Amino acid sequence: MTAVVLDGAATRPAAASTAGPAEIAADGLVKRFGRTAVLDGVSLSVRRGERVALIGANGAGKSTLLRCLVRLVEPDEGHTLLLGEPVGRLGRRALTRLRRRVGFVFQRHNLVPRQSVLTNVVHGALGRAGLLAVHQAVAPAALRAEAVACLDRVGLAALARQRADTLSGGQSQRVAIARALMQRPEVMLADEPVASLDPAAGEEVMALFATLTRQAGVTLLFTTHTMTHAIAYADRVVGLRGGRIVLDAPAHPGLAPVLERFFE
Amino acid sequence: MTEGAVARAPARFERPGMGGFIAWVCMLALVIASLRGVGFSPGRFVEGLPAMAAFAANLFPPSTERLAPILAALAETFMMAVAGTAIGATLSLPLAVLAVRRFSPHASVALAVRGLISLFRTVPDLVWALFFVVTVGLGPFAGTLALVVDTIGFCGRFFAEAMEEADRGPQEALAALGAGRSAIVVSAVLPAAVPTMIGTTLFSLEKATRSSVVLGLVGAGGIGMELEVAMSFFNYPEAATIILAIFALVLAVEQASQALRLRIIA
Structure with missing residues (x-):
């Protein structure tokens, strides 16, 4: 064409x-x-x-x-x-x-700046899990594991506990991609x-x-x-x-x- | 630099327009009228300085005879402030969410909640204290209830403003991925508003500590009642002790709250 x-x-x-x-x-x-x-x-x-x-x-x-x-x-x-x-x-x-x-x-x-990287990725499931996905601390084990897997795919599993507002621009965008994959x-x-x-x-x-x-x-x-x-x-x-x-x-x-x- | 460039530079100060000029004149006239209306007189103040000095002399030396009951009343005052602020700030949170149009189920709900918060704020705490003294009787419980209402009036407004000013970017991102309204509030709005809300609550605690002193004057518990009795019986040395105790408490609360605020904001 x-x-x-x-x-x-x-x-x-x-x-x-x-x-x-x-x-x-x-x-x-x-x-x-x-x-x-x-x-x-x-x-x-x-x-x-x-x-x-x-x-x-x-x-x-x-x-x-x-x-x-x-x-x-x-x-x-x-x-x-x-x-x-x-x-x-x-x-x-x-x-x-x-x-x-x-x-x-x-x-x-x-990203939500004052929340951890893991919580931001868990947010990707807000649509299907509702309030269970508002924070990693209240998320079911399966959601947390899925979020860690998504972070693994963008190479940032090691930063799961870090606050989102401490990340570099590239890291932040990777987390945003992980959040989208979580969806x-x-x-x-x-x-x-x-x-x-x-x-x-x-x-x-x-x-x-x-x-x-x-x-x-x-x-x-x-x-x-x-x-x-x-x-x-x-x-x-x-x-x-x-x-x-x-x-x-x-x-x-x-x-x-x-x-x-x-x-x- | 050429002379031409100097000539083309804008004026250092803009000339006010006719409307601005009239507004300034009106404001100045209002201030002058107010000063005359209240009989403001530096001369009378200077004439009264010897009387003030005599009164101050009566306050010293402060009496330590009833130190134990005064400290107990001071502790009661602080507990009223803590309890009133804690309950008031907690109740403010859902009210503030409902007061923000974007998060409220309906515009009329937001309007009604805003009206309620304004009512709590505009009616003086002393009036609320009188109301609750009639309702639950004399004592610190009435004062605490008055502080709860006053705190809702203060925190409700500033919590709502903090939520309205929260960065829309994360909210839009969560809306785009299919999050519901309550999930967006909990996940994106509250985390953004938390530093302001904690700062406001600490300010509220300072305010409640000062207020709880005054509430005692109408029988709503705390050290204000001790101050009222001491002043009524012209026991100025004891009144001085109470005033110093109040000063120490308010200063301590302000210092602690400022330290906490700085730590949280950082």
Whole structure:
């Protein structure tokens, strides 16, 4: 499949992206902040097990799109199907149930600072275990063991008792990934997961993140400013400019010159 | 540096607008009117200094005749403060959660709880003490109940503000992974608000210690009752002992609470 690049115009997702069951399907999403349309009719489809990178300059609408998919931000127009559920029509409880199946990794990791690393990872089970997962001290043995196993996967089991606000940026993001794995998600959304890290730590964490999500077989949609990450860790690259999708192409090294145009 | 750059530099102070100027004039007029309204007179104060000195002379030397009952009353005062603060701060926690709109089950519940906390705060503790003396009779229990209400008024407001100001990032992360409202409050909001809540509780203990002295004046227990009796019988040396004992207690509580606060915030 060749790259589809349209300057200034929205485009339908590339043909391959709609084959097979779509776990994420957005149709005509519009989100305005004041008079500015941050998303201007975005349609996107991501198949089960697919890994898609969303690229675009600051303000292009990448983070807003991810947040609209799970209604952390309410879209003004458009429809979204996530894991077959019509997100916009769900009540509060049904939305909470759906979110349990969707991992979300934030740029600023968003750990609870005064709690231990282990408690932060146990929080990943809040959706299914409720108040039993508010703190590692009250969590059942099985949850604690699972949390330690998740920490092991990101190489931080030794820091389980350390307070989250004493970790480095890279360690914090690894803990955030462990928390997301603890959730046992079917879909993973990641908003510039390594943007706050230095290049070496960013490379390391991104590689780990990609490996773990591939092993878990989850569908992955992540935003990034790093072209090499988009090409190396995604099956497909979707480019946003001015709130519209202007690129939808399979990820391959030859795409680099096209991606560069998004940051000029 | 060129002269042009100096000329282009902004003024050191912004000229106030007409509205700002009028507001300043009104505030100044209010202060002057207030001073005149209360008959504020430095001259009268200076004239009264000899009377103050005579009164102070009557206080010395402090009497140690009834030291044991005074210390017992002081201990009772401290226990009233500790019990009132502990119960008040504990009850403040659920009320504060309900007072925050985002965590409250309904806007009307948040409004009602905020109103209740405001009522507890705005009615003076002395009035609550009178109310509870009528309810449960004279003694420290009435005073403790008054301190509970006063503490809820103080802690309820500041606990709620601490929860409102807690970093939204972790809350958003837990909401995104499907955590319910109560789980978010317990897992992300309370840990963020705990240092402020402990600091507020310690301030509340200091406040309750000072208040519990005054509550005794209306028969609600503690060392205030001893002070009231000593002053009524013009036993100024004993009153001096009581005042010094109160000073030592309040100072000790303030120092201990400040040390604890610094340790917790660090």
